[in-house]
Amino acid sequence: MKPFTYERASTPAQAAAAVARQAGAKFIAGGTNLLDLMKLQIETPSHLVDVNGLGLDKIEPTADGGLRIGALVRNTDLAADERVRRDYAVLSRAVLAGASGQLRNKATTAGNLLQRTRCSYFYDTNQPCNKRKPGSGCSAIGGYSRQLAVIGTSPACIATYPGDMAVAMRVLDATIETVRPDGHARTIPIADFHKLPDGTPQVENALEPGELITGVALPAPVGGTHVYRKVRDRASYAFALVSVAAIVQKDGSGRVALGGVAPKPWRSADAEAELPGGAKAVTGRLLAGAQPTAENAFKLTLAERTLAAVLSQARA
Amino acid sequence: MKFDKPATTNPIDQLRIVGKPTRRIDGGLKTTGTAPYAYERHDAVKNPAYGVIVGSAIAKGRIVSMDQAAASASPGVLAIVTSRNAGKLGKGEKNTAKLLGGPEIDHYHQAVAIVVAETFEQARDAAMLLRIGYETQEGRFDLAAAKDAAPLTRKTEQTGPPLSKVGDFDAAFAAAPVQIDATYTTPDQSHSMMEPHATIAAWHGEQLTLWTSNQMIAWGVGDVAKTLGIAKKNVRLVSPFIGGGFGGKLFVRSDELMAALAAKAVGRPVKVALARPMIPNNTTHRPATIQRIRIGTDKNGRITAIAHESWSGNLPGGEPETAVNQTRLLYAGANRLSSMRLAELDLPEGNAMRAPGEASGMMALEIAIDEAAEKAGIDPVEFRILNDTQVDPEKPERPFSQRQLVKCLRLGAQRFGWNKRNPKPAQLRDGQWLVGLGMAAAFRNNLLTKSAARVKLDRHGIVTVETDMTDIGTGSYTIIAQTAAETMGVTLDRVVVHLGDSDFPVSSGSGGQFGANNSTSGVYAACMKLREAIAKKAGIAPADARFADGRVSAGARAMSLAEAAGANGLVAEDGIEYGKLDKTYQ
Numbered sequence: 036m037k038p039f040t041y042e043r044a045s046t047p048a049q050a051a052a053a054v055a056r057q058a059g060a061k062f063i064a065g066g067t068n069l070l071d072l073m074k075l076q077i078e079t080p081s082h083l084v085d086v087n088g089l090g091l092d093k094i095e096p097t098a099d100g101g102l103r104i105g106a107l108v109r110n111t112d113l114a115a116d117e118r119v120r121r122d123y124a125v126l127s128r129a130v131l132a133g134a135s136g137q138l139r140n141k142a143t144t145a146g147n148l149l150q151r152t153r154c155s156y157f158y159d160t161n162q163p164c165n166k167r168k169p170g171s172g173c174s175a176i177g178g179y180s181r182q183l184a185v186i187g188t189s190p191a192c193i194a195t196y197p198g199d200m201a202v203a204m205r206v207l208d209a210t211i212e213t214v215r216p217d218g219h220a221r222t223i224p225i226a227d228f229h230k231l232p233d234g235t236p237q238v239e240n241a242l243e244p245g246e247l248i249t250g251v252a253l254p255a256p257v258g259g260t261h262v263y264r265k266v267r268d269r270a271s272y273a274f275a276l277v278s279v280a281a282i283v284q285k286d287g288s289g290r291v292a293l294g295g296v297a298p299k300p301w302r303s304a305d306a307e308a309e310l311p312g313g314a315k316a317v318t319g320r321l322l323a324g325a326q327p328t329a330e331n332a333f334k335l336t337l338a339e340r341t342l343a344a345v346l347s348q349a350r351a
Numbered sequence: 352m353k354f355d356k357p358a359t360t361n362p363i364d365q366l367r368i369v370g371k372p373t374r375r376i377d378g379g380l381k382t383t384g385t386a387p388y389a390y391e392r393h394d395a396v397k398n399p400a401y402g403v404i405v406g407s408a409i410a411k412g413r414i415v416s417m418d419q420a421a422a423s424a425s426p427g428v429l430a431i432v433t434s435r436n437a438g439k440l441g442k443g444e445k446n447t448a449k450l451l452g453g454p455e456i457d458h459y460h461q462a463v464a465i466v467v468a469e470t471f472e473q474a475r476d477a478a479m480l481l482r483i484g485y486e487t488q489e490g491r492f493d494l495a496a497a498k499d500a501a502p503l504t505r506k507t508e509q510t511g512p513p514l515s516k517v518g519d520f521d522a523a524f525a526a527a528p529v530q531i532d533a534t535y536t537t538p539d540q541s542h543s544m545m546e547p548h549a550t551i552a553a554w555h556g557e558q559l560t561l562w563t564s565n566q567m568i569a570w571g572v573g574d575v576a577k578t579l580g581i582a583k584k585n586v587r588l589v590s591p592f593i594g595g596g597f598g599g600k601l602f603v604r605s606d607e608l609m610a611a612l613a614a615k616a617v618g619r620p621v622k623v624a625l626a627r628p629m630i631p632n633n634t635t636h637r638p639a640t641i642q643r644i645r646i647g648t649d650k651n652g653r654i655t656a657i658a659h660e661s662w663s664g665n666l667p668g669g670e671p672e673t674a675v676n677q678t679r680l681l682y683a684g685a686n687r688l689s690s691m692r693l694a695e696l697d698l699p700e701g702n703a704m705r706a707p708g709e710a711s712g713m714m715a716l717e718i719a720i721d722e723a724a725e726k727a728g729i730d731p732v733e734f735r736i737l738n739d740t741q742v743d744p745e746k747p748e749r750p751f752s753q754r755q756l757v758k759c760l761r762l763g764a765q766r767f768g769w770n771k772r773n774p775k776p777a778q779l780r781d782g783q784w785l786v787g788l789g790m791a792a793a794f795r796n797n798l799l800t801k802s803a804a805r806v807k808l809d810r811h812g813i814v815t816v817e818t819d820m821t822d823i824g825t826g827s828y829t830i831i832a833q834t835a836a837e838t839m840g841v842t843l844d845r846v847v848v849h850l851g852d853s854d855f856p857v858s859s860g861s862g863g864q865f866g867a868n869n870s871t872s873g874v875y876a877a878c879m880k881l882r883e884a885i886a887k888k889a890g891i892a893p894a895d896a897r898f899a900d901g902r903v904s905a906g907a908r909a910m911s912l913a914e915a916a917g918a919n920g921l922v923a924e925d926g927i928e929y930g931k932l933d934k935t936y937q
Contacts, residue, residue, distance in 0.1 A: 036472060075628075076479050158628070160479075161408035348783065 037079040044084050047091070047249050048218040053084045055216035055245025062086050062247060064107055064143040067134070068150045075160065077167055091145075091249055094118065100255035103212075106145035106248045110134070110200070113144060123253055125261035125280050129203035132265040135272055145248035148201055148211065148228070149240065152194035152298075153274050154183060165191045166236040176328070182274065185327035185334050187297035192236030193328070195274075196229055196299050203263055203280045205292040205300035210252045216245035222252070229299030239298075259284040260349040265294070266341050277337045283349035287311045291342065293321065296334055314343035352876035355930025357752070362882075362898070363875055368837045369830075376848065377592070377828045386592045390549040390624050392562040395589075399551055400429055402467045402613040402623040403474040404605055405481055406460030406633050411490035411697045413454045414463060418482035422466060425480055427473030430616040433464045437612050443574030445602045447669040447700045450578065451609065456485070457666060458699040460632035462605040467613045467621055490697035494639050494664045497694035501662055504671040504693040511676055517745050518686035520645075523656035527647025529727045535715035539639045541631035542704050546594025548634060549624035552610035559614075560587045563607050566596040567860035568819040572853045574603040579611060590851040593861075596823035598703035601862050604634050631699075638663045638672045638701030640711045644719040646684075652727040654684035654738045659716065664696035672701065673708030678716050680937060681756075681794060683740040703862065709795050717791040730774070732764050735792055743937040752936035756792060763790065798865035799933055802873030803856035803926025806835065806881045810920060812901055812913035814839050815847045816877075820858035820870040822850055827861065827870060834871040838878035840898030841912065856924055872927035881923035888915040 044050030054060040059081035063069055072078035091105035094116050102118055113119060114130040134142060156162045156174035163172035175183055175193050184195045204225050211223040223241050230238055242248070259282040267273040275295030283289040289310050292302035306321035318339040325335060363369060380386035387394060407414075419431050434440075434453035442449050452461035464481060468474035491497055503513040524530065550563040559581070565571045568588050576583040593600060606623045613621040625633060640663045647656035659678035663671045675689040704710075724734035739757050743749040764770070772788045773779060779786045804818035816835050822828050832846040839846075849855065856877075859869035882903075886896040889903050889910040897904050902911050915921070 036476065074475075344783075 036073045037076065037081070039080050040082045042082070042084055043088055044086055045088065047086075047089055047214045047247050048216075050084050050086050050089065051214050051216040051218075051245045051247040054247070057082045060084060064146045065109070065141040066146075067138050067142045068146065072151065075158065077158065077160065086247065097252055102253045104144050104251045104253070106143060106250050108144045110139035110142045110144070110147060111136070113200075114139070122256035123203075123207055123261070125206060125263050125282060126200065126203040126253075128261065128263035129199040129278075129280055132263055132278070133199040144200070144251055147198055148204075148248065148251070150198050151239070153197045154194040155179060157194060166194060166232075169235070169237050180328040180330045182276065183328070183331055184297050185331055186301065186322055186325040187231050187299065188326060189232045189234065189236070191234055192232035192298070194232070194236065194298060195295055196239075196297065197274045197295075199263070199265060199275065199278060199294060201225065201229070202278055202292050202294035202300040204251060204253075205302050206280045206282055206290040207253050211248055212250045212252060213242065213246050213248050215243060220249070225300070226302070231298050236298075257282060259289060262345045262349050264341055264345050264348075266337060277334055277341050279338070279341050279345045281342070281345045281349060283310075283346065289349075291317055291321070293338055296322070296338060310346075314339050314346055318342055352879065352925055353928050353930060354872065355932065357932070362838050362879070363834065365837060368833045368843060373829060373833065373843060375826055375829045376832050376843070377822065381592075388546055388549070388592050388594055389551060389562050389564045389590065390622055392551050395562055396551050396553055396620045396622070399620040399622045400467050400469060400613070400617050401471040401474045402465045402610060402621045403471070403478040404462045404609050404623060404625065404629065404633070405464040405466065405478050405483075406629050407452055407456045407458070407463050407485075408483065409456055409485045409487045410459040410492070412456050412485055412487040414456065414483055415454075415486045416482075416484035417464075421482070422477040422480040425468070425473065425477035427469035428466065428477045429469065430467045430613065431464055431481070432467070432609065432612045432616050436616075439580060440608075441577050441580055443578050443603050445570055445574055446578075447666050447702070450603070450605045451612075458632065458697060460629055460699065462609055462633060465609040465613045465623065467617050491694075492696060492698055494641060494662065494694060494696065497664060497696060498641055498662045498692075501664075501692040501694035504691045507670065510670055510673050510691065511679070513692075514690045515679060515745060516688050520656050520658050520686045520688035523686035524645055524647040524658065527655050528650045529648040529652070529723065530645070531719060531722045531726055532645045533643070533719055533722060535642045535644070535718065537640045537642075537711045537714065539698065539701075540637040540704060542595075542597040542599035542634075542636070543627070543630055544595025544597055544599060547625045547627060547630060548600065548604050548606045549622070550606040550610040551620055551622040552607070552614040553620035554614055554618075557581070557585045558587070559585060559611055560589065561607055561611065562589045564593045564596075564600055565590045565603070565607070566593065566598075566600045566821050566823055566862050567602070568821065568851060568853050569857040569860065570601070571603050571607070575607060575611065578603065578608055586853070588853045590821055591849070592851070593821055593823040596821075596861060597705050598707060598862060599630075599634055600823070601703055602635065633699070635700045635702035635704070637704035637707065637711070638665055638698075640672050640674050642674055642712065642715040644678075644715055646719055646723040648723060648727050652724070652729040652734055652737055654682055654723070656686040657682065657684040658688040659712070660688070660690045660692070661712065662692045662694065663701065664694040664698065665701040666697065666699075667695050669693075669701055672711055674712030674715065676708055677712050677794060679745055680743060681716065681792065682720070682735070682738040683744055684738065687745060706795055706864065709793070713791070713793050717793070721789070721791075731790060732760050732769055736760055749935070749937055752932070756794070760792070795864055797868065797933070798863050799929045800859045800865055800869050801857075801926055801928050802859035802869040803924065804858065804870075804874040804877040805856050805922065805924040806874070806877040808839075808881060808885065808912055808916040808921045810913055810916050810918055812841065812911060812916065813845055813847060814841055814912075815849065816874055817849045817852075817855040818858045818870060818873065819853055819855045819860070820850050820866065820873075821861045823861045825861060825866065827866060830867055830871055831874050834874045835878055838875055838898070839881070839912070840903075841901050845901065856926065869927065873925075876925040876927045877923055880925040881921060884921045884923055885912060885915045888917065888921070
């Protein structure tokens with residue numbers, strides 16, 4: 036771990052300004068991902084701005100009948116919230132499918148959105164990795180890639196976005212609320228929040244330098260049956276090979292997003308239009324153009340079968 | 352005590368304490384976090400420095416440069432030890448690869464340096480500042496690619512014969528009306544026990560003490576001495592509590608060696624723990640296997656031909672994963688073939704992990720047996736009963752001393768409601784789960800090895816056992832206490848057990864499933880010797896002496912153990928040794 040300086044911020048705008056002011060500064064909230072990466076010197080911030088005291092830890096109704104989740108709401112509290120469990124059950128289930136009880140107690144909503152890939156080459160500092168060290172090369176291409184992405188990849192990077200929570204937020208059409216260093220707020224639809232790697236895999240999201248997530252807004256509930264199904268190599272405490280977040284309506288229509296297959300939660304409207312036609316039709320469209328490796332091509336079949344299981348569960 | 356003929360009834364068979372459920376005597380310490388593990392021996396060592404091991408960044412090749420300037424200048428750094436300044440080192444009897452690499456590199460994450468500093472964080476930071484230049488060489492990492500050229504392994508006591516043939520397998524298999532021919536693979540597997548490999552090392556003159564986490568104390572003393580080129584009497588290993596071993600701590604590993612070298616370099620105790628990401632490749636692991644099994648049966652389902660061929664890989668000089676050894680003994684069949692072939696690979700050292708050989712081999716064998724049963728149209732339990740053997744199938748003149756597989760199978764079938772099973776898969780649904788019932792047999796040999804202990808009786812009637820046996824979470828403390836309590840006729844609370852110290856008599860250690868039977872036998876032997884001394888003090892002929900309720904008695908004559916011990920106490924030391932029973936019997 037590199038030595039760093041530390042301060043506690045008292046308002047979101049002040050926090051954003053503090054990070055923007057100093058090159059190499061980062062926010063810290065739960066720290067469940069950042070501290071691990073700092074110990075391995077994959078992250079080497081020179082300055083940490085602690086945002087835990089900003090009071091962004093409430094879940095409140097919005098004017099349009101939705102829910103606003105504060106950036107600092109802990110994963111445990113989010114998953115346990117009665118309104119979330121009742122109206123956005125896919126989100127509660129997705130959060131509970133991730134990490135462990137101890138980690139969820141500490142991890143925050145905003146931090147979860149920003150968690151970094153678990154590609155083993157990103158973690159092994161002996162190996163080249165374009166995400167960790169831009170321009171050094173991608174060891175995963177031609178390497179051990181069982182866990183990695185099959186779509187949305189680039190010749191520079193085939194890492195996945197590893198989380199569960201954001202996959203559920205994607206089917207819920209969540210909006211990320213932020214404040215910029217100049218104090219101005221803006222909103223970013225979750226579809227636009229995570230970035231595909233292209234030639235710059237180190238750029239993982241739409242946030243500008245110093246921009247701070249203050250909350251996540253969920254639109255009014257859409258009803259339906261909510262399912263989150265995660266398939267992984269261990270029954271717990273493992274990242275998804277494939278996960279499916281789905282909201283299925285009685286008439287057979289619905290929404291579907293996939294986790295574990297791409298650098299971001301993977302969803303498309305034209306694939307969802309195929310829902311009445313069944314899982315194969317949906318994943319055929321959703322994963323069209325996929326470029327899996329020999330080691331992870333199974334994810335295409337696994338995604339289809341997982342979705343089939345989700346649909347039969349939702350319609351049972 | 353020599354154990355060279357089948358046992359008859361003896362004092363351990365009273366089963367007043369042995370065989371009865373009891374709380375673990377170390378349970379309180381472990382559940383309150385007060386069991387002292389190697390990295391936490393603050394009681395034994397004051398003011399340790401911290402060492403962080405640097406692993407090789409390449410899998411095969413050599414170090415061509417090492418720039419230590421930035422690391423040495425980093426705050427708190429006391430020393431950096433590499434192969435350049437470590438002095439001449441040997442290699443442990445039980446190690447395949449050198450524990451300190453450089454300039455030649457044998458495998459990924461082989462230790463190449465230890466950085467020692469005042470704090471752990473300073474050592475870790477400085478370790479990342481070492482600039483090491485490598486020249487990589489082409490390595491061999493793919494078992495499947497190396498398989499066809501892999502020769503038969505050499506024969507060792509551990510592995511058994513590399514090739515074993517009985518009858519004419521090829522002809523019998525070709526003639527069998529029912530045949531299966533299947534290939535199974537298992538991946539490389541890594542132990543990742545809760546307590547990582549960890550050591551505190553301290554030198555007092557020529558005397559080296561290692562507070563460490565090691566399953567086999569005497570092996571450890573021998574290999575530390577051999578690697579450092581010092582006398583065994585100058586090495587003490589202390590390992591009273593071990594947070595999991597699984598075979599990964601059978602051997603001296605880099606934490607022990609590097610801590611010893613570092614402590615010497617800085618003239619002060621040094622503590623070292625392997626970081627979790629280092630464990631899979633710095634230590635040993637269970638190697639991958641490729642296994643081909645062929646089984647032929649007659650039309651009634653009797654096995655007439657059985658072959659099990661296995662391939663695994665290891666560094667030069669390493670041993671195979673002995674995946675075929677159970678197949679040599681578990682089922683009948685007149686025509687047999689088994690072989691183990693070993694490819695040289697440049698992966699980290701393959702070695703013992705949780706029932707080495709058996710875990711990989713039984714899986715393949717039992718799947719093949721199920722497949723053969725299915726093909727023969729016979730229930731899998733019945734198929735196994737039909738093919739039971741009461742003798743070593745390769746040496747029919749050698750009977751099993753006791754074999755109860757058929758009884759196990761029948762009892763298991765009854766208890767699990769096997770007769771209600773629907774043999775067709777995927778017929779029973781419980782919510783989102785398809786529920787089915789399957790079975791497998793398993794066995795492992797009873798391994799015999801010498802084991803000794805010292806037993807003391809003090810003037811309060813307390814029995815203290817000392818042996819270098821280890822407790823890797825398996826309950827050694829408790830079963831040894833039970834053995835001593837039963838044999839000495841005292842309650843469990845009158846027994847104290849000290850383990851895991853090379854100052855104590857050499858035991859079997861913990862490994863290969865041989866720990867419980869051998870170490871308790873050694874304690875039993877020492878207790879029987881102590882009984883003789885006690886009887887003598889009480890004026891009772893040892894053969895007549897009865898030990899119960901904290902007293903020794905014969906007829907009307909009785910004396911409390913406390914009184915018999917007297918002011919100076921009594922001490923006895925003995926061990927168990929074996930004759931050739933395991934050669935006569937399977």
